Amino acid sequence: MLDSFSSVPPSNIAEPFFIRNSEVTGPDMDLDFAYPLEDRYKCLLCGRCLRNPRQSLECGHRFCESCLTEELRKDAPRCPVDKQALSANGVFPDKGAEREIGQLVVNCVNKKAGCEIQASIKELQEHLEECKYATIECIHKSKGCNVQVPRCHLAEHLENECQFRQEPCKFCQELIPLAQTEDHTKQCPKAPSSCPNGCELTGVTREEVEKHLQDECPQSEANCRFNSYGCTFKGPRSHVSEHESLSMAEHLLMVTSNLANLELSLSESRRELQEVSNQRDLFKNTVTQQASEITSLKQKSEKQDGKIASLQKMVANQTDKLMKFEQDLETTAKKEEVEGQKRDLVAVKETVKRTENRLTKLETRGSGGGGVFSGATGEVETQLASQDRQLGIHDVRLAEMDLRFQILETASFDGTLLWKIKDYTRRKHDATTGRTLSLYSQPFYTSRNGYKMCARVYLNGDGMGKGTHMSLFFVVMRGDYDALLPWPFRQKVTLMLLDQDQGRRHLSDTFRPDPTSSSFKRPTSDMNIASGCPLFVSQAVVEGSPYLKDDTIFIKVIVETSDLVGP
Secondary structure (H helix, E strand, O other): OOOOOOOOOOOOOOOOOOOOOOOOOOOOOOOEEOOOOOHHEEOOOOOOOOOOEEEEOOOOEEEEEHHHHHHHHOOOOOOOOOOEOOOHEEEOOOOHHHHHOOOOOOEOOOOHHOOOEEHHHHHHHHHHHOOOEEEEEOOHHHOOOOOOOEEEHHHHHHHHOOOOOOEEEEOOEEEEEEEEHHHHHHOOOOOOOOOOOOOOOOOOOOOOOOHHHHHHHOOOOOOOOOHHHOOOOEEEHHHHHHHHHHOOHHHHHHHHHHHHHHHHHHHHHHHHHHHHHHHHHHHHHHHHHHHHHHHHHHHHHHHHHHHHHHHHHHHHHHHHHHHHHHHHHOOOOOOOHHHHHHHHHHHHHHHHHHHHHHHHHHHOOOOOOOOOOOOHHHHHHHHHHHHHHHHHHHHHHHHHHHHHHHHHHHHOOEEEEEEEEEHHHHHHHHHHOOOOOOOOOOEOOOOOOOOOEEEEEEEEHHHHOOOOOOEEEEEEEOOOOHHOOOOOOOOEEEEEEEEOOOOOEEEEEEEEOOOOOHOOOOOOOOEOOOEEEEEEEEEEHOOOOOOOOOOEEEEEEOOOOOOOOOO
C-alpha cells in the first residue's frame, strides 16, 4: 500500500467513507490504491493522499485542509518546499484536484476477505453498501443476537446458526425465537398436561386443565354454596355436595337470619330515604328563596350600575372642568395685573373707611337734631352697602387671581417637576377606598414654548401594582405650541421618589418613549394616556422613614432637554 488514511476497521459499513461523496474528507480508513499514488496527489505536509485539497496562492502547492489549518496556527507558517509564507487569505479549494482524486482506483477494503472489486474512490462507498464480503450484523440484533458475519454468509447463519431465528411451536404453532422455545413450552396453553390434584385426568391441554380445576375436578377445593349467608365450610368438591345435603336445616336458619337483616336494613334505608326527601324539599325551598333574592340583588345591581354610570359622567365632567381650569391658568394675568387688582382693592377699602368716618360724624351731629340728617344717613348707608358689595367682588377676584398666580409661580419651564404631596395618610386611604384613585401634579414645561406635561400617581397602585405598590406615570398634555414642536415626543424621562434624610437613596426609574405608542403622539384631547411604572416602588418602601416625613412625600420628574431644539 503506497498511501492511505488512518486506519479504522472496515467491518462497520454503516458509517459513510466520505462526509460528502465528492470530497475525500471523511473518517480515517485505509485505502489500498490499485496503482502507485502520484506525488501531485500527496499533501506536502503529511505526505498522504490529499483530503479536501487546498491550494496556496503564494507558492502554488496543494495541502490537505486539516494539515494546512494546523500549519496556519503557527506563528510563521511556511511552505515546506520553497519556504514561502502562508496566509489564510491566500488559500482556496482545489476542485480540480478533488475531482481527479475522486477518480483514483482503489481495491475494495474487503479484499482480504475475498473481494476482488476495484473502484474509484468516488464509487467505493456505493460498492461497500452492496459488497458481499462486508461484515454485517445479524438482522435479529434487536432480539439479542450479537453475531457479525459476511453478507454472503448471512442466509446460512439465519437458517442454521442464529439462536434467535423464528421457529413454530410444535403445540400452538406460534412463531417463537429458538432460544425461548423451552420457556414458551412451559407456559404454552396447548401443551399436554394433567390434573395437579391427581384425579386421573389425562390427554388434555394446559388451558383445558385450568377449566377442569374451576368447574369439574372433584378434588378441587370449593366453598359451600351458602357461603354468602355465613357458612364457612370448605373442602373437596365431592365433600361439599355431601355437606349441603346434611346441613339443610342450618342453611335455612342462615337464610332466614339474612332475610331478617335485609328487612331491617330495608326499613332503615326507607327511613333514610324519607329524611333525604325531606332535606331535598327543604333545599328546594331554600334554592327558590335564594333565586328570588338573587333576582332582587340583580335589580339592585342594575340600579347601582346606573348610579355608577351617572357618577362616572359626573367625574368626566369634573375632569373636563379641571382641564379647562388648567387652560385658564395658562392665560391668567401676569403678576403686575394682580398687583393692580390689589391696589384697586386698597383704594376701595380707603374709600369705604372715609365713608364710614363721614357717617360717624353725621350720626354724631344729628343725634339731637331730629330728622335733619335722616335722609343723608339713608343715602350713606346705601352707598356703604354698594361699596361692601364691590369690596366682596374684588375679594373674590383677588382670591382667584392669587390662586392662579400661585400655580403659575410653581410651574417649571426647564423640564423638571418637584411635586410635594402632603397628607399622605389621608390621600392613601382615599385611594384604598376608591374615593380618589389617582392624583395629578401641576403642569410643567420643557421651555416657555415647549412641551406641556404633568405626573400622575396612584398611591394604592394601578394594574399589576394595585394594593402592593405605588404606581407613577408620566403624561403628555395638550399645549399652546404643539403645532411648532416635533412629534412623537422622544425625550428621556426619569421618575424619582426623593430621600428626605440625606438625599443619598433616591429611588428612580428612567425610560425613553416608544415612538409608536399613542401616549407620545401629538395630543388630540386635553392629555394623552399616561405611561410609566405600575410597579414603581412597593408601598412598604414608600412608607419607610427616608421617604415619608411629616406625612409628606416628594416626587421629582426630570425630562431630558439638552438635545431639544425649540420652535
